[in-house]
Amino acid sequence: MAVNWTAPEAASILPVPGVRIGVTEAGVRKANRKDLTVFLLDDGAAVAGVFTQNRYCAAPVQICREHLAMGTGIRAMVINTGNANAGTGEPGLVNARATCIALAKALQIAPSQVLPFSTGVIMEPLPVDRVLAGLPAAIADAQAVHWLKAAEGIMTTDTVAKAASRQVVVGGQTVTVTGIAKGAGMIRPNMATMLGFVATDANIAPALLQSLARELADGSFNRVTVDGDTSTNDSFVLVATRQAAHAEITAWDGAEAQALKAALLDVARTLAHAIVRDGEGATKFIAVRVEGGASTEECLKVAYAVAHSPLVKTAFFASDPNLGRILAAVGYAGITDLDQGKIELHLDDVHVVTQGGRNPSYREEDGARVMKQSEITIRIGLGRGAVADTVWTCDFSHDYVTINADYRS
Amino acid sequence: MAVNWTAPEAASILPVPGVRIGVTEAGVRKANRKDLTVFLLDDGAAVAGVFTQNRYCAAPVQICREHLAMGTGIRAMVINTGNANAGTGEPGLVNARATCIALAKALQIAPSQVLPFSTGVIMEPLPVDRVLAGLPAAIADAQAVHWLKAAEGIMTTDTVAKAASRQVVVGGQTVTVTGIAKGAGMIRPNMATMLGFVATDANIAPALLQSLARELADGSFNRVTVDGDTSTNDSFVLVATRQAAHAEITAWDGAEAQALKAALLDVARTLAHAIVRDGEGATKFIAVRVEGGASTEECLKVAYAVAHSPLVKTAFFASDPNLGRILAAVGYAGITDLDQGKIELHLDDVHVVTQGGRNPSYREEDGARVMKQSEITIRIGLGRGAVADTVWTCDFSHDYVTINADYRS
Incomplete structure (x- = not known):
């Protein structure tokens, strides 16, 4: 039982224009369990991420850093549970790349436009065939309203789904901030937690996104700990689909921009606190x-x-x-x-x-x-x-x- | 149950000429429990100590440092369990001093010739009246053969007494090294563990003793951890009574001096390992x-x-x-x-x-x-x-x- 945190109602977790999500049961480690999630982003989204400072970082973390640095524009993310693909050496990198290639082919985008994430047991080979076999069903499931389903799809030892939404008005437009996270043990994020995703349709200038992701992580995921164990797979990703019809935000001055940033921090911190509330065995x-x-x-x-x-x-x-x-x-x-x-x-x-x-x-x-x-x-x-x-x-x-x-x- | 460690036979823990030990039940925290121990040292003993690096060090640790620095020659040590006299502010220092003064008066020595030690709960006032009332019985109990009884007298959450002896020959004389220690939780010694005492009758030059104490601690107590919590009261004391009739050791060259040092390290390490074997809840x-x-x-x-x-x-x-x-x-x-x-x-x-x-x-x-x-x-x-x-x-x-x-x- 998490401490003063229950799974939110699905209707309270608002879709973000420009983001669709699909979830399926790929049988990565266990059968009959949602364990494969894809995020599909419309063209034009700005994406930034911060990742674990663990020197033993997982293969997907290495690929995420590589693909973000290439700057070809992120269009999809794929997350499996049941296996962390960490401590897996060169074969682990090959498997993470194979996942990106397969998803890119199905979506007719470039592999460098895909970010892969894994969470679960360390030092066991990723059953990549099961991941690849599950991708078509995950893609077919994609809908804008699937945020809570995704929050369930990325759970491991979590006892309850973690998701939060806020809305603010910018330039006369209502924009949405929605995020999900997972994590209950091996939690002492150093840069970000094991899988946190926050998206907004706000039209934030891409140049602001990386420093914003860092600031949000430092105010939320980088201030919580369950057991002091920094994971090999910590990843926090911030997406701005930029589909809201207000003028582009190019600086954080002004009441509306500040309110948007506060909403983003509120979502990130609510998720980070939810991880602690659902910390393994937590009663306080x-x-x-x-x-x-x-x-x-x-x-x-x-x-x-x-x-x-x-x-x-x-x-x-x-x-x-x-x-x-x-x-x-x-x-x-x-x-x-x-x-x-x-x-x-x-x-x-x-x-x-x-x-x-x-x-x-x-x-x-x-x-x-x-x-x-x-x-x-x-x-x-x-x-x-x-x-x-x-x-x-x-x-x-x-x-x-x-x-x-x-x-x- | 400690892991592959049982209490030694009393006869296997050898007396050290120049050291007598008395133990009593002073009711510091609980009745019917050995909780007050005194070490009485003959004149001429060289004593060195290393203490916790915890900045919140206990009152008795502060007094130990002060008395060792005064160089008036240590003649007695007094140890209570049941209360750590840490986080007790100025009254804690007053109580530790009062204990030294009372013991010094009974032994007709100076208060600066007494080292005080406490272990137990932090941030509760030391019931100094009970300690003072128990001193006469502890002194009256003093015998050279009471090492194992002292090992029992300093136990808190320990499940088993920790003591070890070795003998080596130096200059044709058999010299003894005997030590005791306690500790089972709040164990991540940083300089020394919560109460380790090793004594030898070897005639080691006093100038060598402080660096020897540091070297022994670094090879033993400073290499073990149970829970990562560095105690406020860690203290390791090395005593050389110098009563063995061999030529004074002024350097560590030579096979016999090396063998003596190896025996000292062996005793210190055996005790440090015993603390881990008896670590709270340890099964491995x-x-x-x-x-x-x-x-x-x-x-x-x-x-x-x-x-x-x-x-x-x-x-x-x-x-x-x-x-x-x-x-x-x-x-x-x-x-x-x-x-x-x-x-x-x-x-x-x-x-x-x-x-x-x-x-x-x-x-x-x-x-x-x-x-x-x-x-x-x-x-x-x-x-x-x-x-x-x-x-x-x-x-x-x-x-x-x-x-x-x-x-x-």
């Missing part, structure tokens, strides 16, 4: 906010040290205000000149630590009250500067172990 | 050896990334050769110019990955065979240089969650 949704830092880098060091600590995460699972574990994580986060005498700690509205020691007015029952909540903010003051940042994570439960000890079986 | 003992690195730093980055990955650790718990998770951890370890095409992976004698991809001759049943063992070596080749290093860890089981969700109750 936790924001770790670090304030008073001298830099973003040190705020994130502290936030991730706390968010990754198995001791902190199991204490939250137990609703046990064993909050000294947070202090220990702050201390080993890697700020060498940290002054522990300046540390402040709040748990929601409860002031737990002041000047590095237990707040004299802190009462265990106040901590216990907050720990029972399903959503909690840990707020840490470093007393070093004016920078703040936030990372979102979940707790660490028996079910995480169960899920990951059984994942392949 | 795992060595992560990284070869072909360009530096020690990068070998350790990769080894710790693998050793800390919850996905790798749960796969080992399940005996599931889901070895792509190891590749993912290698990839995100932080070597930015890593060439995945040069990665090799062995699981004991099984060659799993070659040139970055699955070894064509690798068979899943071979991986499954090794995964069933209780002791496993993961060997990773980076293909970047000639440096190698090893880190020892354990798997991640349901019991880790159970233990840490229930620790304070």
Whole structure:
């Protein structure tokens, strides 16, 4: 059960003019499971992506980077679950290319206009024949209203589909932002999460798209973690089909452009949070906010040290205000000149630590009250500067172990 | 149940001339539990320590550093369990000092000749009255043969006592090395582990002791991890009582001096490994050896990334050769110019990955065979240089969650 996240109604996930989606059951790993999804984009769409910084990046990630760099205009994306096509060496690259070639042939486009994505088990050969055999059915299924079906089609250990839509008005035109994402484990995105797709029909200048994708990822997928394991396949793709009939957006000044960007960030962040809410075994949704830092880098060091600590995460699972574990994580986060005498700690509205020691007015029952909540903010003051940042994570439960000890079986 | 580690026979843990140990039940946190231990050292002992690099270091760690720096000659150590006296601010320092003052008064030495140690829950006030009330009984209990009793006296979530002895001959004299340690969770020592004590009667020049303590820690406690959480209280202390009647050792040249150092390292490493074997919930003992690195730093980055990955650790718990998770951890370890095409992976004698991809001759049943063992070596080749290093860890089981969700109750 995801923490305060349920699958949205299909009708609430709005189509984006210029995007059609088809999903099928290709039997990549298991039968009777939606596991192959294609996105078909009208000519003229601008596409940008950010990908995992894992040096062991998967074959499809390597091909995505190559095809985006060629600049021939992306017209299709293909996503399989059940196999990550990572750690597969040269044969993995051949299989990813074969997938692009087959889809391109069916659509009468160039292979470089296709982006491939895979998610699932690492280091097993991609059953490329099954992927190729499934493509015609996926293409035949393509419809504009299939976003939620696609959100289901890319799930692996996810328990619930993740999709979100927003609309804003730009130049008198209502434009739509819709996105989907998947991921529940091996989640510590470094650039983007394991498969997030956001599209809009807004007419955004192609030159703005890459930096926008980066900015959206940094404000959403790059601020969540489940288990600290950065995937080999993390990919976040932003599509602007540019079919809305307003003047092209060439800069982010102006209220309407700002509102559009806010809607894009809202969709991306909602999806990123949904991944944490559906984190493997998660029972609590936790924001770790670090304030008073001298830099973003040190705020994130502290936030991730706390968010990754198995001791902190199991204490939250137990609703046990064993909050000294947070202090220990702050201390080993890697700020060498940290002054522990300046540390402040709040748990929601409860002031737990002041000047590095237990707040004299802190009462265990106040901590216990907050720990029972399903959503909690840990707020840490470093007393070093004016920078703040936030990372979102979940707790660490028996079910995480169960899920990951059984994942392949 | 610790992995291939049982409590040693009391008779096998040899006394060290010049060291007497007393243990009592002071009721620090719970009744009927050995929780207060004193070490009494004869005049003339040389003592060196290395301590946690956690910036949130505990009050007793701060006092230990201060007293060692004063150089007045350490004559006693006092260790309580049940409370870490960390995150306790100025009152914590006052309590640690009060403990030293009381013990010094009873022994008619100076407070600066006492080293205090605490282990247990963080951020709760030390019940110093109970510690002080227990000191007379601990002192009265002091005997040379109480090493194993002390190993029991410093246990917290440990399931089994950790002690080891070795003897070597130096200058015709048999000298003894005996050590104890504790720790099962919050174990990722950065300089030393949460409470390790090794003593010898060898006549080692005091000038050699600090660098020796560092070298021993780096070869033992600083190479193990259970959960990646560096404690606030890690302390490793090396004592040379110098009572053996051989000529003073002033350098490490010569076969006998080397044999002594090897015995010291053997004791330290045996204790460090015992901590991992008794790691919270551990069912497997795992060595992560990284070869072909360009530096020690990068070998350790990769080894710790693998050793800390919850996905790798749960796969080992399940005996599931889901070895792509190891590749993912290698990839995100932080070597930015890593060439995945040069990665090799062995699981004991099984060659799993070659040139970055699955070894064509690798068979899943071979991986499954090794995964069933209780002791496993993961060997990773980076293909970047000639440096190698090893880190020892354990798997991640349901019991880790159970233990840490229930620790304070």
